[in-house]
Amino acid sequence: MSVMVVRKKVTRKWEKLPGRNTFCCDGRVMMARQKGIFYLTLFLILGTCTLFFAFECRYLAVQLSPAIPVFAAMLFLFSMATLLRTSFSDPGVIPRALPDEAAFIEMEIEATNGAVPQGQRPPPRIKNFQINNQIVKLKYCYTCKIFRPPRASHCSICDNCVERFDHHCPWVGNCVGKRNYRYFYLFILSLSLLTIYVFAFNIVYVALKSLKIGFLETLKETPGTVLEVLICFFTLWSVVGLTGFHTFLVALNQTTNEDIKGSWTGKNRVQNPYSHGNIVKNCCEVLCGPLPPSVLDRRGILPLEESGSRPPSTQETSSSLLPQSPVPTDHLSSSEMPEDTSTPEEMPPPEPPEPPQEGTEAEK
Amino acid sequence: MWSSSADLAATTEPGQMASLEATEETKVHNLQELRRSASLATKVFIQRDYSDGTICQFQTKFPPELDSRIERQLFEETVKTLNSFYAEAEKIGGSSYLEGCLACATAYFIFLCMETHYEKVLKKISRYIQEQNEKIFAPRGLLLTDPVERGMRVIEISIYEDRCSSGSSSSGSSSGSGSSSGGGGGAGAR
Numbered sequence: 414m415s416v417m418v419v420r421k422k423v424t425r426k427w428e429k430l431p432g433r434n435t436f437c438c439d440g441r442v443m444m445a446r447q448k449g450i451f452y453l454t455l456f457l458i459l460g461t462c463t464l465f466f467a468f469e470c471r472y473l474a475v476q477l478s479p480a481i482p483v484f485a486a487m488l489f490l491f492s493m494a495t496l497l498r499t500s501f502s503d504p505g506v507i508p509r510a511l512p513d514e515a516a517f518i519e520m521e522i523e524a525t526n527g528a529v530p531q532g533q534r535p536p537p538r539i540k541n542f543q544i545n546n547q548i549v550k551l552k553y554c555y556t557c558k559i560f561r562p563p564r565a566s567h568c569s570i571c572d573n574c575v576e577r578f579d580h581h582c583p584w585v586g587n588c589v590g591k592r593n594y595r596y597f598y599l600f601i602l603s604l605s606l607l608t609i610y611v612f613a614f615n616i617v618y619v620a621l622k623s624l625k626i627g628f629l630e631t632l633k634e635t636p637g638t639v640l641e642v643l644i645c646f647f648t649l650w651s652v653v654g655l656t657g658f659h660t661f662l663v664a665l666n667q668t669t670n671e672d673i674k675g676s677w678t679g680k681n682r683v684q685n686p687y688s689h690g691n692i693v694k695n696c697c698e699v700l701c702g703p704l705p706p707s708v709l710d711r712r713g714i715l716p717l718e719e720s721g722s723r724p725p726s727t728q729e730t731s732s733s734l735l736p737q738s739p740v741p742t743d744h745l746s747s748s749e750m751p752e753d754t755s756t757p758e759e760m761p762p763p764e765p766p767e768p769p770q771e772g773t774e775a776e777k
Numbered sequence: 778m779w780s781s782s783a784d785l786a787a788t789t790e791p792g793q794m795a796s797l798e799a800t801e802e803t804k805v806h807n808l809q810e811l812r813r814s815a816s817l818a819t820k821v822f823i824q825r826d827y828s829d830g831t832i833c834q835f836q837t838k839f840p841p842e843l844d845s846r847i848e849r850q851l852f853e854e855t856v857k858t859l860n861s862f863y864a865e866a867e868k869i870g871g872s873s874y875l876e877g878c879l880a881c882a883t884a885y886f887i888f889l890c891m892e893t894h895y896e897k898v899l900k901k902i903s904r905y906i907q908e909q910n911e912k913i914f915a916p917r918g919l920l921l922t923d924p925v926e927r928g929m930r931v932i933e934i935s936i937y938e939d940r941c942s943s944g945s946s947s948s949g950s951s952s953g954s955g956s957s958s959g960g961g962g963g964a965g966a967r
Contacts, residue, residue: 490884491884494884494885494886495884495885498885507928507930508927508928508930510930511927513820513822513933514820514822514927514930514931514933517820517821517822518822551827559930560824562825562827562831563827563830563831564831576831577831595877595881596885599881686830687830687831697869697874697877698869700877700881701873701874701876701877701878701881702867702869702873702877703866703867703868703869703873703876703877703893703894703895704877704893704895705866705867705895705929706893706895706896706899708925708928708929709928710926
C-alpha cells in the first residue's frame with residue numbers, strides 16, 4: 414500500500430493567524446499593517462547617514478581622524494540592527510484561546526457570576542490576584558477570549574494581546590512589548606547618540622571648512638550639510654527626550670502604558686509590585702533579563718485536510734488547529750467591549766517631548 | 778468473555794506473558810492509533826498562577842475532573858516540576874545577564890547562531906512532558922499538552938474515554954495493557 418504524496422505548497426500557521434499583522438519572508442518577519450512611517454524612519458536614517466559618510470566623513474577623516482567615520486559606522490549599524498529587530502520581531506503576542514479553552518473559561522465565569530440574560534451586556538470580567546502582597550486585577554479580553562496576564566494589554570491597532578505591552582510605535586511599525594522592548598530602548602539610545610554625533614561633527618566640519626573657504630562657500634560645496642543639521646536638530650529634541658523618558662521607565666520597571674494610565678502613581682494606588690526597588694536591578698532585568706521565545710509558532714505547518722492523503726508525519730505540533738474566527742456565543746460578541754476600546758494605551762501614545770515638527774525622525 | 782487482568786495473569790503461559798510485555802511496550806507506539814480511535818471526553822485547563830508576579834507558573838490546585846483518573850500526588854509533582862523548569866528558564870542571575878550583555882555587544886546577531894537559555898529549557902520541558910505522557914498520563918487515558926503550544930497560558934489535559942475498557946479501573950500501567958490485551962484474550966478465548 415503506497416502513501417499518496419500530495420505535492421502541494423504547505424500552509425504555514427502565520428497565514429491563518431488572526432489579528433492585523435503583516436508577515437514577510439514566509440513568517441519570519443512580523444509587523445503591523447501600517448508601515449508607511451517605518452519606511453520614513455528608514456529613509457531618514459539611511460539618507461542622512463549616507464550624506465554624512467559621503468561628504469563630511471571624507472573631509473573629517475583626513476583632517477581630524479579616521480576613527481570618526483569608523484565610530485559613526487558602528488553606531489549606524491547598531492541602530493539599524495536594533496531598529497530591524499524591534500520592527501520585525503514578535504513583541505510578545507499572546508495567541509488567542511482555542512474554542513475548547515474559551516468555552517472552559519466561559520463556564521468558569523458563569524459559575525462565578527451567574528448567567529446573564531440574553532440582550533444584556535455582561536458585566537466586565539475581572540479576576541483579582543495577589544502579587545507580592547498587592548491586589549492586581551486581571552481583565553478578560555473579549556477578542557482573544559483569555560484573561561490577560563498582568564501587564565498585558567490588547568493593542569487595537571494590531572488586534573492582539575501583547576505581554577508587558579508598552580505602546581504601539583508607528584515609527585518602528587510594530588508594537589513594543591515584552592520581547593522587543595530592549596531592542597526598542599537600545600534603538601532609541603543608539604539613535605540619540607548617532608544624532609548627537611552626526612550633529613556635532615557636522616558643526617565641526619562646517620567650522621573647520623569655513624576657516625579655509627568661508628561659511629557660504631562651505632554650504633555651497635556640501636548643501637547636504639544643511640539638510641543633515643536640520644534633520645538632526647529636530648530629531649534631537651524628540652528622540653533624546655524619548656530616550657530620557659524610557660530610561661526613567663526602565664529604572665522604575667514600568668511600561669509606557671502603566672505610566673499613562675497612572676497605574677502605580679497617586680495616593681490611593683498600589684506601589685509597582687514588579688519593581689525591585691533598586692535602579693540597577695530594574696535596568697538589568699529589563700535590558701539583560703532572559704528573553705522568552707515567541708509562542709506564536711508562525712512557521713509551523715498546518716495539517717493537510719484532504720481526505721485520501723495521509724497528513725505528513727512531520728507535523729510540528731500535535732495540536733493542529735488554530736483558533737478560528739471567534740464563534741459568536743450568547744454572551745460574547747466579537748467586537749471589542751467599551752472598556753477595551755476606550756483605554757488610551759492602545760492608541761499610539763504621544764512621544765513625551767511633543768515635537769511639533771512634522772515627521773522628522775532619523776538623524777543626520 | 779471479558780477476562781479481568783487477574784484471570785489473565787493466572788491463565789497465561791510464559792509465552793503469552795512475553796507477548797503481553799511486548800504489547801505493553803508497543804502500547805506507546807499504539808498511542809497515536811489509540812488517540813485516534815479513543816474518544817475525547819473532555820479537556821481540563823490548568824491556569825496560570827500569578828501570585829509570584831508575571832513569571833510563568835501554573836496552579837497546582839487539583840482539578841476535580843481528574844479525581845478518578847490520576848493520583849493527586851503524581852499530578853502535583855508534574856506541575857511542580859514544570860514550574861521549577863519555568864523558574865529556571867526565567868531566572869534572573871549572573872548567567873542571564875552575561876547572555877544579555879554578550880548579545881547586546883554583538884548587536885543581537887549572536888542569536889542567529891546561538892540558542893538562548895530559555896529555548897534550551899523549553900526543549901527540556903518538552904522532553905519531560907513527552908516522558909510524563911508516556912509513563913504516567915497515557916496509561917491513565919490522559920494527555921498533557923505542552924503549554925508552549927497554548928501560548929503559555931494553560932496546561933491542557935485531554936481526558937480520553939478508553940473504549941476497550943471493561944469498566945474495572947486498575948492502577949498503574951497495567952490498565953492500558955490489561956484492557957487492550959484483555960480484549961484480545963477475551964476474543965481469543967471465545
